[in-house]
Amino acid sequence: MDEWKDLREADRQVPYARLDLKHRGVRARKFLSRPTLFFRFIHGGRINSIPVHYSIMMELTAKEMEMLRSYLWQDAGGGDPTGVFFPDQTGKAVITAEEDCVLSGIVPAMFLFEEEGCRLERVPGAVDGSLCGAGSEIMTAVGPTASLFKVERTVLNILSRMSGIATMAQEASRLAEEASPGTRVAGTRKTTPGFHLFEKRALIDGGALPHRYDLSSLAMIKDNHLKALGEGAESIAAAVDMIRELRGPYMLIEVEVEDISHGLAAVEAGADIIMFDNMSPRKLKEASEKVREEAERLGRNLTLEASGGITLENLAKYAPHVDVVSMGCLTQKALPKSFKMEYDSNIEICED
Incomplete structure (x- = not known):
């Protein structure tokens, strides 16, 4: 089980796996998440030709625990007058x-119930990343009645929001895999302030990549950086050089480009990832082919990403031309899923 946890944690820590390009003859399966790869290798598991997404119940970090306590305080910090009943x-x-x-x-729901002195009875198979049908029970909590009611709304809100994102992320991953086996879907930093860590978890649970968690996770040179530095190939090279000098070879560098000339300049400068932003599928195809040719000529491995205006409806047109498709809509437009909590006072308390 530790191997599974290590693999899933690796997907959390880097924006993309540093793998050979799928368009260079490398088998596309190498671009699936490492946990997905491992599961397919051992079990041969597939659902409708889509790789089975095996989710690990990732332990909460200290920061996540702190945030969850703050969510509960926001709703119940002033007390609940009905608790006197x-x-x-x-x-x-x-x-x-x-x-x-x-x-x-x-996992966040379990933490909140346990934080308020409740005992959890999980339903087998009801884990983060699993498919769940309408009407399915996912967990039972036993404890002080006042605590159950105190936690209720916060727990339901978290499940609703995160499951909505995970569901949309899985659908996007399925569409990308069907259109171009091995192309991965990723989120973006277009997340909800104060809830971004849990939205990143939800992306992973849906089989997508989280992309960077914050500004420090990866050096992304965007169009506004280049405008401030002075647009042109020279500014791209200067920006990459500055980061390499400051951070050394261990910091991934991504350059956002909007035309072929800037893409070629980013290859020449030594970028690790090139993001084609707001391109049409036709323009993206041309740009990615030329950039890959230049990278091959220079003997460099690159990850190519497409972003900007990509939705579930047009995803299939972009996926064949890149290694990663990043989609802000996964966190901005995912519809919440509905959950309910039903209380029962008729319980048997087992003495240990």
Whole structure:
């Protein structure tokens, strides 16, 4: 089990796997996430020709625990006047999905219930990243009635938001795989302030890459940087050189380009990732082919990314030309999934 955890953690820590280009004769399966690869190798598991996404129940970081406590405080920090109804009562609460979805948010939900002194009874198979049908019970919490009601809304909000993102991420991953086996889908930094770590978790649970978690995760040279430095090939080379000098060879550098000339300049400058931004599929095809030819001539491995205006509807037109398609809509436009909590006071308390 430790191997699974290590593999999933690796997907969390880097924006993309540093792998050979799929368009250079390398088998496309190498571009699937390492956990997905491992699962297919051992079990041969596939669902409708889509790689099975095996999710590890990733442990919460100290920062995530701190954020979860703050969410609960925002809702219940001033106390709950109805808590006086049942000061010493114990009950049971069952969480049920009201829509088909890809589950995400189980680990944060468990933490919040346990933080308030409740005991969790998980439903087998109801884990982050698993498919869940409408009407399915996903967990049961037993504990002080006041605590169950205190946690209820925060838990349901988290499950709703995260499962919505995971569901859309899985659909995008499926479409990309069908259009171009091995092309990965990624999120962006277009996340909700204060909730971004959990939105990144949800992307992973849906089989997508999280992209960078914050500005420090990867050096991304964007169009506004180049405008400030002075547009042109020279500014791209200068920007890459400055970062290499400051951070050494261990910092990945991505350059955002909007035309072929800047793409070729980024290859020449030694960028690790080139993002083609706001290009039409036809222009992207031309640009990616020329950039790959130049990279091959120089003997450099690159990851090519497309971004800007890409949706579920047009994703298939972009996926064949790049290694990664990043989509802000995965976090900006994912619809929440509905969950409910039902309380039951008729429980049997087992004495240890």
